[in-house]
Amino acid sequence: MTSIHQPSIIALSGVEKVYRTDKLETQALTNISVSIAAGEFVSIMGPSGSGKSTLLNILGLLDVPSRGSVTLHGKNVESFKDNELAAIRNQEIGFIFQSFHLVNDLRVVDNVEIPLLYRKGLSGSERRKMALEALDMVGLTSRTKHFPSQLSGGQQQRVAIARAIVGKPRLLLADEPTGNLDSKMGDEIMSILHTLNTTHHATIAMVTHDDRLAAATDRTIRVFDGSIVGNSVLSSTH
Numbered sequence: 693m694t695s696i697h698q699p700s701i702i703a704l705s706g707v708e709k710v711y712r713t714d715k716l717e718t719q720a721l722t723n724i725s726v727s728i729a730a731g732e733f734v735s736i737m738g739p740s741g742s743g744k745s746t747l748l749n750i751l752g753l754l755d756v757p758s759r760g761s762v763t764l765h766g767k768n769v770e771s772f773k774d775n776e777l778a779a780i781r782n783q784e785i786g787f788i789f790q791s792f793h794l795v796n797d798l799r800v801v802d803n804v805e806i807p808l809l810y811r812k813g814l815s816g817s818e819r820r821k822m823a824l825e826a827l828d829m830v831g832l833t834s835r836t837k838h839f840p841s842q843l844s845g846g847q848q849q850r851v852a853i854a855r856a857i858v859g860k861p862r863l864l865l866a867d868e869p870t871g872n873l874d875s876k877m878g879d880e881i882m883s884i885l886h887t888l889n890t891t892h893h894a895t896i897a898m899v900t901h902d903d904r905l906a907a908a909t910d911r912t913i914r915v916f917d918g919s920i921v922g923n924s925v926l927s928s929t930h
Contacts, residue, residue: 700766701863701895702751703727707760708803709746709918711781720746722918724760731864733889733896735906738915745867747915751897752785753777782810786856786894790868792848794855795839801827801836804855811859828847829892830884846877851883857894864888866898870905882908 709721711855721743738744740824749755753769762769763824764780772780804823808814827833830850831924840848849869856864866885870878882905882912888894899910906912914922 693912698729699732700727701730701764702804703763704750705761705763707757707762708749709743709755710758720918721750721757724918724920726837726913726920726923728863728895728897730895731889731893733909734749734898735885735907735909735912736899736915737896737901737903739860742915743888743918744915746901746918748865748867748897751863752787753781783859784862786859786861786864788849788852788856788864788866788869790871792840792845792852792872793846794851796840798839799836800832800838800840800843800851803840805853806855807859821856822858826858828853829857829888830854844877845873846880849873849877849881850884853888857888857892862895864894864896866896868899870900870902872930878902878905902929 704727705725706726707721710716711720713724713765724747734745736744746755750757753764764784769777795806798806799909799921801820801823804826805819808819808822810831824833824836827836829851832847832850835843835851840851843851849872853869869885870881873881885896885898885906887894898905900906900926912922913920913926
């Protein structure tokens with residue numbers, strides 16, 4: 693759990709997001725101001741279409757706001773060039789998705805290595821060592837040479853988590869990471885995320901529909917119709 697002295701990793705101020713087509717304008721986010729402190733485990737909740745995934749994409753620097761500002765470690769993201777943003781996404785942010793997004797014809801260890809292929813200066817042996825360490829952290833050292841199709845859903849999500857953490861990112865973003873799993877496997881994934889948060893000091897923002905999972909996080913941000921309607925804080929500066 694984060695302390696009040698922890699600095700913000702990423703902060704949004706007055707963020708709006710509007711999607712436009714020739715005939716339609718859709719306001720996805722309205723006046724969003726929120727920050728996530730180092731070491732926090734934050735859940736983001738809201739009904740379908742409320743703007744949760746758009747918010748997560750902006751936090752992950754995958755999308756840019758129509759208005760407002762995003763600051764990372766106190767620096768306005770607008771000042772970064774495209775290649776700098778790509779490097780930040782690769783080195784500082786890990787992404788975990790509901791649908792795993794594993795490459796079926798690659799073995800588990802090769803799937804985990806994928807983000808490291810975009811890191812300059814890493815040898816093949818260094819990439820393999822880092823991938824094996826990440827798989828050890830999620831309890832899959834015995835499955836390194838398996839293919840995704842040979843694994844259960846929970847094991848596939850563990851591989852996806854290992855891939856997200858292999859580069860030791862400071863911020864983990866998880867979009868419904870237990871959405872395709874039964875409750876037992878979902879609890880296992882949450883246990884891994886909690887270990888990453890408490891033992892390895894990963895900062896986590898997780899979109900979820902599950903009140904029970906959200907209750908196990910430090911803070912819940914509730915989104916409705918593109919606006920923040922709740923921000924329950926246990927211990928933070930917000």
